[in-house]
Amino acid sequence: xxVRIKFFAILRERAGVAEAxxxxxxxxxxxxxxxxxxxxxxKLDVPGIRLLYAVNQNYVGLDHKLNxxxxxxxxxxxxxx
Amino acid sequence: MFRVTDKPINLDELxxxxxxxxxxxxxxxIGTTRNNNEGRKVIALDYDAYPEMxxxxxxxxxxxxxxxxxxxxxxxxxxxxxxxxxxxxxxxVVSSAHRDAAFxxxxxxxxxxxxxxxxxxxxVFEGGEVWIGTQxxxxxxxx
Numbered sequence: 001x002x003v004r005i006k007f008f009a010i011l012r013e014r015a016g017v018a019e020a021x022x023x024x025x026x027x028x029x030x031x032x033x034x035x036x037x038x039x040x041x042x043k044l045d046v047p048g049i050r051l052l053y054a055v056n057q058n059y060v061g062l063d064h065k066l067n068x069x070x071x072x073x074x075x076x077x078x079x080x081x
Numbered sequence: 082m083f084r085v086t087d088k089p090i091n092l093d094e095l096x097x098x099x100x101x102x103x104x105x106x107x108x109x110x111i112g113t114t115r116n117n118n119e120g121r122k123v124i125a126l127d128y129d130a131y132p133e134m135x136x137x138x139x140x141x142x143x144x145x146x147x148x149x150x151x152x153x154x155x156x157x158x159x160x161x162x163x164x165x166x167x168x169x170x171x172x173x174v175v176s177s178a179h180r181d182a183a184f185x186x187x188x189x190x191x192x193x194x195x196x197x198x199x200x201x202x203x204x205v206f207e208g209g210e211v212w213i214g215t216q217x218x219x220x221x222x223x224x
Contacts, residue, residue, distance in 0.1 A: 009129045009201035010212040049214075054199070057134040073131055073199070077214025080128070080135075080159055080200030081112050081171055081191060 001068040082156040083139035095174040099154040104176035108183040112171040121206040131199040150182035
């Protein structure tokens, strides 16, 4: 199945792209996708970073199972205000 | 009204929006960009966001505030893109029948924004730039 990924802030700079799509196995979790993306974009691994995870604009846990055409965002530390 | 915008935020418009005949208080909070941070001389700030989700989270904060305190209306607008020193990066305006509720809701909103809303601040300072991240408690160096 295919999912869409958007990168923001430091992760967009690290990935070098703002958006990507990825074919992953059915039943894959957010954690599985993150591991695969690290292979495609080795610089995504920012030492010490604490991420939040959003699927279709809602925060989810790392073990959340993905579905076809989900929009996934790895949320680096937020700093609005 | 819960929005992100790449244009300067209009305070008067937000005050008009929350004005309510039942309200006895309107509390505005204006977050502005500071020229220094942790000993660095800041030249400018640049805000990035996941806009659709940021607006959703701002609306969630407004709904939570309305559950906690008897407020009349609330508006939160956050600026995106480059923001010059001294300009407003975020404005929160709350109206309520009595002032305590509006002050409390405003304080709650700015604290929540800093925790959950997918907006990121890049600080451009003399000699470099850095993404500010509160979850790690320290700036993350870009390379």
